[in-house]
Amino acid sequence: MKKAGLPPAAPGEETMAILEIENYSISYDGLKSAVDNVSFSVEKGEIISIVGESGSGKSTLLHGILGLLPRAAGSRGTLKVFGRELSAMSEKEQRTMRGEKMAIIFQDTGRYMNPISRIGRQFSQYLKVHRNLSPEQMHEMEVDLLQRVHLTDAERVLNSYPFELSGGMRQRVGIAMAMALQPELLLADEPTSALDVTIQAQIVRQLMELRSKYGTTIIVVTHNMGVASYMSDRIVVMKDGHVVETAPAEELISHPKDAYTKALLEAIIELDDERLA
Amino acid sequence: MDKKEPILELNHVSKTFTTEDGREVRAVKDASLAVYPGECIGIVGESGCGKSTIARLITRIIDPSGGEIILAGENIADKKGRKLKAVYRDIQMVYQDPYSVFSPRAGIGTFLTDGLVYHGIMTRSEALKEVGKLLEMVDLPAELADRLPHQLSGGQLQRVVIARAVSIRPKVILLDEATSALDVSVQKQVLNLLMRLKKEYNLTYVFIGHDLAVVRSIADRIAVMYAGLIVEEMDSDELEQAEHPYTKKLLQSVFSVNDRNRKVIPIENMSVSDENLQTLGCPFQPRCPEALPACKNACPMLRMTKSGHKAACLALE
Helix, strand or coil, X not given: CXXXXXXXXXXXXXXXXXXXXXXXXXXXXXXXXXXXXXXXXXXXXXXXXXXXXXXXXXXXXXXXXHCCCCCCEEEEEEEEEXXXXXXXXXXXXXXXXXXXCEEEECCCHHHHCCCCCCHHHHHHHHHHHHCCCCHHHHHHHHHHHHHHCCECCHHHHHCCCHHHCCHHHHHHHHHHHHXXXXXXXXXXXXXXXXXXXXXXXXXXXXXXXXHHHHCCEEEEEECCHHHHHHHCCEEEEEECCEEEEEEXXXXXXXCCCCHHHHHHHHHCCCCCCCCCC | CCXXXXXXXXXXXXXXXXXXXXXXXXXXXXXXXXXXXXXXXXXXXCCCCCHHHHHHHHCCCCCCCXXXXXXXXXXXXXXXXXXXXXXXXXXXXXXXXXHHHCCCCCCHHHHHHHHHHHCCCCCHHHHHHHHHHHHHHCCCCHHHHHCCHHHCCHHHHHHHHHHHHHHCCCCEEXXXXXXCCCCHHHHHHHHHHHHHHHHHHCCCEEEEECCXXXXXXXXXXXXXXXXXXXXXXXXXXXXXXXXXXXXXXXXXXXXXXXXXXXXXXXXXXXCHHXXXXXXXXXXXXXXXXXXXXXXXXXXXXXXXXXXXXXXXXXXXX
16 A cells, blocks of 8 residues: 555565456466466555456456356466455355455446345345345344445335336445445455436445445445545556556556556546637 | 527427326426527426427427427417428427437448438439538548448447438427537547537537536537526536526536546435426426425426526525
8 A cells, every 4th residue: 555666566475465466367268368377466455456447458458356257258478356265266265255254346336236126125135145144134244334334224225126226225235235234355456437416426435435444355346537546556557468567546646657647647538728729 | 609590499298198197298398598509508407308399399209288389580489380390490409319310221321311301402322422511511521422331330420310311401400418428539539620610600509418518518509408498598618507406416416537536425315215206396496405394385487587588486586
């Protein structure tokens, strides 16, 4: 968190690293790499943003970290989560790790929900996989988790179908579910891109609150430089599968080194810019 | 600015949809707006606020439930059938997703000339001779004319759509989230192109979007919508001095890359009841930090405020 400069893992005191990626590549059927020779690490309690335009490989990388690449994809290099090589883990170990130690929030959580089943039922199914609780205990836990993400009438939310909630509320349900087992690492794939700006601001605040309250390490994939700049300690910029620049957020914004990062920042339209003529 | 006659005017336009179970949804409520020749007016708001419904009303794809839509001095609100064809010539539209407006098997040249042919401005063979010029107008190489849509990028396709819209010299071009699907670098190029064309051909734009910074960058005036109502209207340069509580909240929610002070965003509680509440009063009242008791019972009208904006808010009256 504190150190500046490019951090391709100094293996000395990396015991605190939650995620270590070194010379990591992902390609589909041996074609051109979707992720090409990427290296960076994430320390405990950090918020990292991976930014880039569409097709830059940022989401593919996130799926690689989760161990959820399609079968046609092959990966090379080192990817260590919590100090262990992901590819050396069995399917079962990976499954336990997802959920218990890491969780993900998608762009539109609603699309990953069963449309004809109430929120409460789906929440309980998720808890049942990982915890042995009585129905009452589960209900209590669900209400508590929803209230923590500022959904005040939790009972009603649990009784609702996904379509009855707004996008922002569904996203908060997604965060509550992802946080249910207190994962150490939270991955978020464009968590605010489907939301309106006022709601986006709320979800960003919510994610930051997770870190300050529970010390959760968060990796956010986003195309929104403003969001990345606001919430993260460090920013990783990707283009065509490569990492072109990694730096503490402030440094990257104010003194970008790479030409692509500069162009990207240049293209962003801001409220206090000159209007186009 | 020296105000001429508006080229397009909405007078108390409303649109109500009826759902299958007979409920009425008022998508646009009593909207009034004037668009002057050669200007760009921006409409911003969040999803579901009615901005695209306004677009569909102006282009007369749907019928208004009430009010007048005046295009170049003529009310087009109740025109039907063949009489609408002239309206379709005068108002062109550019949508968010360029891929969805192309037939996958028709070449770019055919697509570009369809407008000219349909409106009887040229025959197909005459129009095809213009294709190179039209492509050049939007900074694309003339040889793209023989390509198929899937061979072009999203940004290139959007340029083609814009070229077709401009080709028939409409009175108004409606841009509905026209740059929202594009990557940032491409977005800026397309916005610059729109500005250049506006000057060259003295075009009039209605630019609809959800991104306040983007809309402000291109629009001369901005109308802010919330829940079917236009809640504030002002010059783009005065956006920072917005008065309506909703506009202020919007401004507060925009993340700026340069804002390293991390402006404070208070966390709002959300509940099911609030979201679905249909109130008699101001629709923003449940979320409004400045709400007065009276806001629950009366829906405010758009009025001139002390500082010369138009705003619909009881607290500002």
